[in-house]
Amino acid sequence: MPSLAKYLSDVPGFDVKASEWLQLLVGDWSLLSDLLRSDLVLWVLTDAGPLAVAHCRPTTGPTVYYEDPVSLLVTEEEDPQLVEVLRGRSASSSAAVVQREEREALRILAPVRTDSRTVAVVAVECPVPLAPASLNDARQAELGRHLLRMMATGAYPIVGAPIAPRRGAPRVVDGIVELDEQGLMLWASPNALSAFHRFGVDGDLSGRSLAELSTELIQSRSPVDESLPLVLMGRAAWRSDMQARGGTLSLRAVPLTEQGARVGAIILVRDVSELRRRERELMTRDATIREVHHRVKNNLQTVAALLRLQSRRMSSPEARDALGEAMRRVSTIALVHESLLQGSEEAVYFDEVIDRCLRLAVDAASATVRSEDAPETGAPQVEVRTEKIGKAGMVPAEQATPLALVITELATNAVEHGLSSTGGTLTIRSERTGSRLRIHIEDDGAGMGSTPPTGLGTNIAQTLVQGELGGTLTWEDRPDGGTRATVDAYLDPVGR
Template sequence: MPSLSKFLSDNRGLSEKEADWLQHLVGDWNLVSDLLRADLVLWIQGVEGAHAVAHCRPATGSTVYYEDPVGIVITDEQESSIPSLLAGAEPTREPEPIEREGREATGLLVPVRKDGRTLAVLAAESPLSDGSRSANEVHQHELGRRLLRMLESGAFPIEGAPIPPRRGAPRVGDGVVQLDANGVVRWASPNALSAFHRFGIDGAMEGITLAELSTDVLQSRSPVDESLPLVLMGRAAWRSDMQARGGTLSLRAVPFTERGVRTGAVILVRDVTELRRRERELITKDATIREVHHRVKNNLQTVAALLRMQSRRMKSDEAREALSEAMRRVSTIALVHESLLQGSEEAVHFDEVIDRCLRLAVDAASATVHRAGAPRLTETQVEVHTEKIGRVGSIRAEEATPLALVVTELATNAVEHGLSETGGTLTVRSERVGSHLVINIEDDGDGMGAAKPTGLGTNIAITLVQGQLGGTLTWQVRPGGGTCAVVDVYLDPLSL
């Protein structure tokens, strides 16, 4: 089924600005749906007739559609008022009896206009009620009808007002307060009254300015959002949080206008105390984790520096080489912790780690080579180019450390045993499909022939691949000369 964007982009009768207006409407029309307790269907004119391009179900009542109506086409020959309304006819503004999927319902058609032009038709359809409406439903229905009148005149959705973020956004079911043009409370739903009572506002609210009621309980030492007074008075279509006594209310104001004059507002209210508390805990946890990674990185760099100093004091070449290898491995682990500092999650962008592992492997592998682009220390040094092909993407921190060590060990072996005398190119080729990752570490040197790789670095790489990563490590003869080490693992999925 095509998306709303596809429907609108394919409609040549709508300009880009008009299409954006309809997108803005669909992004915020759950407010109208919840107030009216009705399904909303958006119809636009197409080549074949009127097309249903978007649908919204109410969160406060029953739906009349079991199947999504998006994609239905009404031709001009069919008995319906929608094509005539799309052509500019005036609506009846009264609900009419309809039938949806074998059930009786009522439908109200409202033209969606902007700058005097009909862009679409909004159908508000709700199941037929068996009994009388409660006072709460009557008030909410009237508020919804006021928004429909604004929709018809081009005043809703409110121009310039941002679409509210989903996280913690209040909806009609959370609580509704109706204000007049002066910000005085005219009616509040039971859920809204409960939220304000928990917040610290006692007694009746009707007949009193909402800003006055809230000012008495606001924490004087807590920072207050600059938009809060405008929201409490219903003067701006905005969202704001209000905090007092350890509780937090999320407020959203939607002003009512008639012929460009503000006549009141509806305030949606939600108690988000627990949500904000958890958000603060996550922020604190994230800051703590970053600090831990920072300290671990610094400590590992200190250990690497001490190993480097100790290796310079060694008189034995074997001892000096062993300390240098230990220094390189510690530095590789430090790279992973430094990468974790850059992101907001416990995941590592491993392609950046590979770049640094390659530089580290070439620089620390042998005194007989130098990295391409780096200064040559002696005239006898050969040059090694590094190349990275493909992408690994993000992986879990628990897998990044052993994988980084494996890549560094294999890259170091490739330089020391394949390129230290002839120079050449060291290539890391990565291919990832879902959780399956294959990394090839290749060199175009002399090759190892039939010899089997040995040594401490090889044993470390095999142990890490098989033990911690649950994969395989094999060596192949590279076509055209050289050696290729193949790491084949299945990664754990990232937890979002």
């Protein structure tokens, strides 16, 4: 379910504060499930009887529920012990054998309390053990039972504890260390010992201070998270990374309390060296790509500026027009690189590119078109309005450049030929269905007549659509006057 608190809002008589407390518990109870190697089922009391509202399976052992029990409703006659604990008449229950999907399982009922009242019950259920538990399993189970006792007094979950803000959050299967109230190591799982040994901590770790051992390993010139000492001593429910010898350990501390006093801590340990290395590579790659796009954009803008300067020195109108068209095409490519510079993915939000292509095409083309009956000099320019309909969405970078050039060429062509004498409206209509993108460039001008458009810009657009986009480019007269050019292409998946 997306939100336990929202689900519980439909339960009569269940207040918001209790719902938020249970939401906090469910956000972190995988730790409890893994320590106890048990399924956890959260029960609340309704007018019709106990209702199962959440379920968690362990990653450290087998499950007893193949079918999710959420939304299961039982009556008081079917499970009187569960009702007793839910009503606060019993602090907890001893292990009892129950039937789960035609198999025997052991169940313990533990109350969830906050503000001195029982708001729910967690049923801890695991398969009936066939052999005595190992030392490792026994120590983990004892830590899990300690958290159950804290839960029964309202001390667990811990308010303000981090719920995996970054990737690589350590879990019980990664490694676990038990500390006493002084921060001395009482016990560590084999995976935790292996992680510390890889970081250079040799010998028996029992009775030694984890904070002192780690201080000797931390590189003096490496930045150190200010919360690291508190985590290593088990004094704060927080997460921190420790870097040493080119590797990284992710650590999470869960203080253990009794009657409000800290009596020890659980430290979860995970070697995230490879994960952090890949993250750094991605950050470096993204920074490099951004720098490349930035430099390409600047270079293209420089080329466009040089073309503009050169065109002003030309006495031939044909030469000025040719340089102006070249400048416009270079500027269009620069627009795509500028859009890529703004985003973190190798894709472009193409609707923004269309807006800028429209302005560029209309500004460049409308400066040269005038009314047929206007004098040669000092005549007012015709009015060209623009309209954008629909959404093009995200377009891969390698296809965004040719598509932007095509739209600019077709928009310029529509202004220079369709709207040159009368003015009117230039419309870009986008239709996106999955990977298929259709873009219509329409004008309400004189129309193309019986002769399809020709010229360098048209040839460029046709070549780009067929060669770079693998699509089609068609022209047709609009029923109510004017011309419509349609680009129909199938785009590559974004982030391929």
